[in-house]
Amino acid sequence: xxxxxxxxxxxxxxxxxxxxxxxxxxxxxxxxxxxxxxxxxxxxxxxxxxxxxxxxxxxxxxxxxxxxxxxxxxxxxxxxxxxxxxxxxxxxxxxxxxxxxxxxxxxxxxxxxxxxxxxxxxxxxxxxxxxxxx
Numbered sequence: 001x002x003x004x005x006x007x008x009x010x011x012x013x014x015x016x017x018x019x020x021x022x023x024x025x026x027x028x029x030x031x032x033x034x035x036x037x038x039x040x041x042x043x044x045x046x047x048x049x050x051x052x053x054x055x056x057x058x059x060x061x062x063x064x065x066x067x068x069x070x071x072x073x074x075x076x077x078x079x080x081x082x083x084x085x086x087x088x089x090x091x092x093x094x095x096x097x098x099x100x101x102x103x104x105x106x107x108x109x110x111x112x113x114x115x116x117x118x119x120x121x122x123x124x125x126x127x128x129x130x131x132x133x134x
Contacts, residue, residue: 010022028063028065028069029069029072029073031063032059032063032065032069032070032073033073033076033077035059035062035063035073036055036059036070036073036074036076036077037077037080037081039055039058039077040055040074040077040078040081041081044081044085052074055074056070056071056074059073059074
């Protein structure tokens with residue numbers, strides 16, 4: 001029995017005339033995505049003053065596109081920014097936890113060092129006391 005399946009793959013060798021068009025579209029989408037992410041990042045962390053409703057027309061006008069590509073780029077940029085913020089928060093928590101463990105180890109070593117210094121002082125005291133009476 002034969003099974004047929006649908007594939008979403010696109011082979012350049014099958015459509016040599018469309019190769020440049022697809023590559024150009026991907027390049028344009030990546031540039032729009034980069035610009036959208038930069039604008040959203042600037043608004044979130046650097047205090048840039050613009051609204052979400054202003055971003056879509058800006059991208060549409062700057063790259064001379066219809067609605068589909070700028071809207072998808074804005075949505076993907078928002079998702080990337082949110083994911084990066086969550087990842088940054090997790091990394092900060094992980095680093096804080098690691099620093100706390102290092103601080104605890106330092107405290108343990110300091111207490112050990114204090115005990116050794118105390119023992120050394122006791123030994124000096126007994127040695128001085130012993131040679132004093134002789």
